[in-house]
Amino acid sequence: MLETCEKHAELYKELDDYIESIKEKKGILINVLHKAQELFGWLPKEVQDYIAEKLNIPTSTVYGVVTFYNFFSTKPKGKVQIKICLGTACYVKGADRILDRFLSELDVKESEVSKDGLFSVHGVRCLGACSMAPVVLIGEKDFYGKVTPDMVPSIIKKYKEGE
Ligand code: FES
Known part of the structure; x- marks a missing residue:
């Protein structure tokens, strides 16, 4: 409501x-x-x-x-939207593990908003930067390439600090 x-x-x-x-x-x-x-x-x-x-x-x-149209959203989104590319190039390089790590670090389900209202995590189609796979896009323009699960906590921290 x-x-x-x-x-x-x-x-x-x-x-x-x-x-x-x-x-x-x-x-x-x-x-x-x-x-x-x-x-x-x-x-x-x-x-x-x-x-x-x-x-x-x-x-x-x-x-x-x-x-x-998939650009319309029927679910609330966090202030910071984290998009994990699940396109083929990213997927074969472990994008599913990156997605899982974001979900577990933020204690949130995919496409739902974290308890603090700050983050939502979304699996998306190819972001057009396959050479940098696996790719994460935060907000509209912060691209992270060749992401590993261990990089996830420090990426999240940057956006918490900028709260
Ligand atoms: S498949 Fe991920 S950027 Fe293309």
Whole structure:
């Protein structure tokens, strides 16, 4: 359940303003979903229902689009998103062990948020840096190549310190 608070009221207001600004255009659903994900960090069911009502379209249409595109997230994410490449080149170099080490160090399940709300860990497809396999991407731009399980604690530490 998405908690209702002043902050969320502001986010809904900002989403309303955005919808208002583009409502004359066609095919705005994807743009609105992007905006909502940017504001809320993910797309809770309540937000998807809200968008369906605002755009006057069936909720099933909204759910369909959200589940079709993998850049939309229906689960909350941590402030720091850790993406472990599980593409072939990384996998053969032990990416599954890197993933397991991140999960155990952070005591979290894949795609769930750590208790402190700081981290979430996601297995992803090829990140396009196969020569550096196995690869980890933290946030949008921090790439780590040739990662070993023993490097994991020190990588995590950097982001804890920057809290
Ligand atoms: S398979 Fe991991 S970066 Fe390509």
